[in-house]
Amino acid sequence: MVIFRSVVQFAVTQRSLLVRALWFLAIGWWATPIVINFAxxxxxxxxxxxxxxxxxxxVPTVLTLAEPRTFTNPELARGQHSLVVRALYFVVIGWWLSFFWANLAALLAVTIIxxxxxxxxxxxxxFVTSLYRFHG
Incomplete structure (x- = not known):
């Protein structure tokens, strides 16, 4: 008896640049600092x-509706650091560095330059927070 395995994969495609720009102008620029600081x-x-x-x-999705590449390409999820390494990094460095990094980015986001x-x-x-590779 032969058993067939079917693998169901779903592909999430990126939204158009126009939709992402409109999202940023309407919601992303003000919602991102709120999400960053609440997180x-x-x-x-x-x-x-x-x-x-x-x-x-x-947060990248909140800012511009960018989909994580690990959703669009499941193979990229395999290159992540181990949970133990990510947890240690977060406890020593990630929690405080991400706070400054994110707030500086939010401040820069409201300027054209x-x-x-x-x-x-x-x-x-x-990645700065927990060594998680959002974009592979």
Whole structure:
């Protein structure tokens, strides 16, 4: 008897640049600092830290509706650091560095000149916080 295995994969595609720009102008620029600081408050508690880290990992999506590449390409999820390494990094460095990194990025995002740098910084915020590779 032959058993067939079917693998169901779903692909999440990025939204158009127009939709992402409209989202940023209407919601992303003001919602991102709120999410960043709320997530950071959650991360300083022991019990709610996992929720805070999950929110930090979603900040690029809040800013510009960018989908994590691990959703669009599941193979990229395999290159993550181990949970132990990520947890140790977070406890020693990530929790405080991410707070300054994210707030500087949010400040830059409201300026025309700083916007490209802010988007670059926000896309790297999950890595700065917990070594999570948002964009592979």
């Amino acid at each position: 950071w408050l959650l991360t300083v508690t022991v019990v709610l830290a996992p929720i805070g880290i999950k929110l930090i990992n979603l 700083g916007l490209p740098i802010a988007i670059w910084m926000i896309n790297r915020l999950p």
